Amino acid sequence: MRTGFLGLDIGSISTKAVIIDKNNNIIADKYIWTEGNPVNAVKIIIEYFRNRVQDINIISTGTTGSARKLIGVMLNANVVKNEITAHAVGTLSVYPDVKTIFEIGGQDSKLILIDNGIVVDYAMNTLCAAGTGSFLTSQAKRLGIDVEDIGPIALTSDNPTKIAARCTVFAESDLVHKAQIGHKKEDIIAGLCMAVVSNYLNNVGKGKTIKPPIVFQGGVSKNTGVVKAFEKATGEKIVVDANSHLMGALGAAILSKRCASEQPFDFNITDIVFRTEGDECKKCSNNCEIICFYKNDIMVDAWGNRCANGDLMHK
Template identity: 65%
Template sequence: MKDCYLGIDIGSISTKGVILDTENNIVCSSYLWTEGNPIGAVKNLLDVLKKDLPESYCIKGIGTTGSARKLIGLMVDANIVKNEITAHAIGTLSRYPDTHTILEIGGQDSKIILLENGIITDYSMNTLCAAGTGSFLSSQAKRLGIPIEEFGTLALKSKTPVKIAARCTVFAESDLIHKAQLGYEKKDIVAGLCKSIVLNYLNNVGKGKNIKGPIVFQGGVSKNRGVVKYFEEILNEKIIVDENSHLMGAIGIAILAHNHKKDKSYTLNIKDISFETKGIECNHCSNHCELLKIYKDEKLIDSWGSKCGKY
């Protein structure tokens, strides 16, 4: 039996899972949409991974990261739950040890991580507003009737991207509608959008940061070649996009699960376990906390959100 470690990265848009062997090589991986249902998505994810995992491997550790890390960590009984900044940095460093800057644009978060000799020295994240992230791009793609997968390729065809306000997506959207109604070509609008994402990112998240090469770009949006092109153009640096750039968070957390040294054997038979959450409003005091109760096999295992600590 060979040991291996599972990393799960549950983002707002997509759920990623990676199984690494002890040498940090990928044994198998999976990527699917969260669709607002992290529990269901993880169940499907584990199902896929279970089919792909050769029988000679045994999972010794599970780590969770991403915005639903706490919930899923509880569900799969993870031995480590970590935020996505650390996970992304560790994942990237395992592939590109000299990385100085990590650009990351995901579904609802965008962040920049600066490293020096393999140590995180600074980072910044978008404020709670989701301007200029993946969810904005995909909703605009839908508006324009273009599949998100073709978005980047179409943007590359444009020679004169239209100018689109880059500060706030509400303005960007009205700008975009006006430009479309004026009769600009679709490819130019798409290219303009990609450019506005880059400008928005550099104005907000990257503001005042010393962006030096080697630069690694990851997160779902890194698959968009249009955005990559404008990053290269504006930063005047080569941008590295790994073929597994969408999996970096999951890889990082799997490595952390390995390093955590709290090994135990896991099976992937989560699918049969019933796992439910119930949201209630507590009327015990005037705070009216929104409580989330978590049931595993109809047994209450945890509840969150109480301000007074009664639950």
């Protein structure tokens, strides 16, 4: 039996998982929609792996992404890491000399600057989700096309329409306006891709020095229209890995491997009933929302409290 390491990246829109071997080669991977239920998404992935990688002994697990804590508790992961570090580690394992990482996901976008193989600076979008995957999805819906088709359609345009994309709400009305005055659909779609890029470079990339080689990853990197727009805006070659959507998961797996504490993985986890319950602590006027995590109706963890009062209530 070979040994393997499991890495999961549970994002707001999609859940990504990889199993790697000792040399960081991806043995198995899976990409599915989270659909607002991270626990269920992870179960589907584990079930998928169970049937395919029977000869592999998974000895450690790492999680990242916005549901990292929840899934970390569920799978008893030995590493629970933030997205920035996980993405950087994942990408560095494939492109050791990378200097800049663009990452655009479903609801957030990040810029990671790397010098000599270590992260030296990063930036994330703030409250606003304009210029992320969900922005493209909603605009594609409005135009009546699939989000997967945005890239190929955008490439056919010679004259992208300028769209004000500082804010999703304005972008939407501007987009309707441009369509009504007769701009071609492919030009509008190419304009959307340009808008995503200019939004990203102006908001997230504000004041940062972007040096090549540049690697672009996250779900939106699969969109060839956006990749082209990035190349136009930066004047540099943009590298998109075939596994660009899996880099976070890969990073989580590598981090759990480095951690060197073995935590054998049990595929029977799919048979266990996991349940979360929100509760409001009433011990002081903060009224913290506490999330209790139940495994087969036994509470295994709780979080969300600001002070020790909440601890006592649940443990």
